[in-house]
Amino acid sequence: MTCVYVCMCARAAEDMLRNMDLLLALPQSSHVYFGHEYTLSNLEFLCSLAPRISSPPLQLSLETYLMRAKVLRQDSVPTAPSTLADEMAYNLFVKCREAEVQRMVGCEGDPVATMQALRELKNSF
Amino acid sequence: MMSIVARNIKTRFLVSGIKLRRNFLSAPILSSLGCADVIKIPLFTDNYCYLIVDRETKHAAVVDPGTAQPVIKIVEQLQRDENLELKAILCTHKHHDHVGGNAELKHRFPTAEVIGTGYEHIPSIDRPVRHGDSFRIGSLQVRTIFTPCHTSGHVCFFVTSAATPSHFKGTVRSGEVGAENMAPMLFSGDTLFAGGCGRFFEGTGACYLAVRASVD
Numbered sequence: 001m002t003c004v005y006v007c008m009c010a011r012a013a014e015d016m017l018r019n020m021d022l023l024l025a026l027p028q029s030s031h032v033y034f035g036h037e038y039t040l041s042n043l044e045f046l047c048s049l050a051p052r053i054s055s056p057p058l059q060l061s062l063e064t065y066l067m068r069a070k071v072l073r074q075d076s077v078p079t080a081p082s083t084l085a086d087e088m089a090y091n092l093f094v095k096c097r098e099a100e101v102q103r104m105v106g107c108e109g110d111p112v113a114t115m116q117a118l119r120e121l122k123n124s125f
Numbered sequence: 126m127m128s129i130v131a132r133n134i135k136t137r138f139l140v141s142g143i144k145l146r147r148n149f150l151s152a153p154i155l156s157s158l159g160c161a162d163v164i165k166i167p168l169f170t171d172n173y174c175y176l177i178v179d180r181e182t183k184h185a186a187v188v189d190p191g192t193a194q195p196v197i198k199i200v201e202q203l204q205r206d207e208n209l210e211l212k213a214i215l216c217t218h219k220h221h222d223h224v225g226g227n228a229e230l231k232h233r234f235p236t237a238e239v240i241g242t243g244y245e246h247i248p249s250i251d252r253p254v255r256h257g258d259s260f261r262i263g264s265l266q267v268r269t270i271f272t273p274c275h276t277s278g279h280v281c282f283f284v285t286s287a288a289t290p291s292h293f294k295g296t297v298r299s300g301e302v303g304a305e306n307m308a309p310m311l312f313s314g315d316t317l318f319a320g321g322c323g324r325f326f327e328g329t330g331a332c333y334l335a336v337r338a339s340v341d
Contacts, residue, residue, distance in 0.1 A: 011328060012274055012325035012327075012329065013325065013328070015273055015274035015325070016274045016316075016322055016323075016325060016328060019272040019273070019316055020317070020322070022270055023270065023272070023281065023311065023313065023316070023317055026309070029308045029309070030283070030309045030310060030311045031156075031158055031159045031308055031310045032310075032317060033163060033165075033173070033175050033188070033312050033313065034173070034313050034314070034315075034318045034319060035172060035173060035189055035217070035223065035315045035318075036172055036173065036318060037167075037171040038319075038320075038321060039318065039319040042318055042319060042320030043319075043320045045320075046320055069319075077154070078154060078165050078173065080173055080319070081156060081158065081159070081163070081310070082319040083308075084311070086319075087317065087319065090320065091320050093321055093322040094317070119322075119324075123324070
């Protein structure tokens with residue numbers, strides 16, 4: 001049963017990885033209108049992974065976007081739309097093919113496992 | 126340069142925002158950043174429903190109306206003030222907080238077509254759409270992108286105007302859309318969030334293989 005469960009989770013991660021590939025092939029200038037105001041909690045989760053980040057630009061991106069989200073939400077301003085360019089800068093879920101992100105979750109060379117690991121960490125955050 | 130619709134909407138909602146209910150967001154807010162005007166309508170505790178308005182024709186589409194009344198209120202106001210016409214109700218996936226308003230909206234606006242994912246059941250559906258299918262809202266082109274996982278049938282909608290070609294495939298360069306207020310727009314439902322992605326409620330990998338075969 002455990003093997004089936006792990007297999008299904010990995011296949012779901014394959015689906016989401018492929019979704020991100022498709023969406024990130026669109027123009028970077030595209031505005032992204034998403035279905036829920038989860039941005040602040042999403043960024044708080046991403047920033048909780050900060051000890052694992054070795055690249056200063058990524059760390060700075062996360063801190064910048066977190067600050068921006070806090071400012072917007074203080075006045076109940078929607079964080080939508082984002083842009084694909086923004087998401088590519090800091091959203092780890094769209095960066096699963098990058099070696100640095102794979103290293104962060106101990107899945108170097110495996111973008112599917114990286115996506116799965118990130119999702120599991122988020123689920124239990 | 127802001128359209129007439131945009132100027133009037135902006136003033137009205139900034140004023141009326143004071144009176145509306147206390148919620149995670151006090152009032153619908155207009156965005157004129159991209160190739161169409163978009164009114165962001167907060168629903169429930171943290172949902173967004175969006176009203177896309179084509180500046181050229183005043184044809185409009187609502188995306189993921191989890192409940193109808195807030196949408197009806199805004200559309201009726203814009204019908205009176207701007208001759209707006211609601212042409213479509215777009216649904217990214219089957220979850221009730223995204224489709225709960227379909228039936229009531231159709232009853233109130235009988236000429237609006239429910240266009241939604243053809244991969245799972247959508248209430249009051251008129252036109253199921255699949256990966257690669259496209260349709261128009263006024264002068265806007267809308268392209269369907271199949272993104273299963275959060276639900277087995279989830280789709281996203283990619284919107285361009287006649288002035289911005291649909292770069293559905295091909296290389297991506299930053300700044301390729303040169304004109305202000307012409308950027309394309311992606312309605313990503315519960316697949317892609319700012320800083321996150323949707324939960325994997327129904328991903329199986331089988332969907333990936335089927336679509337890859339059809340796209341290749």
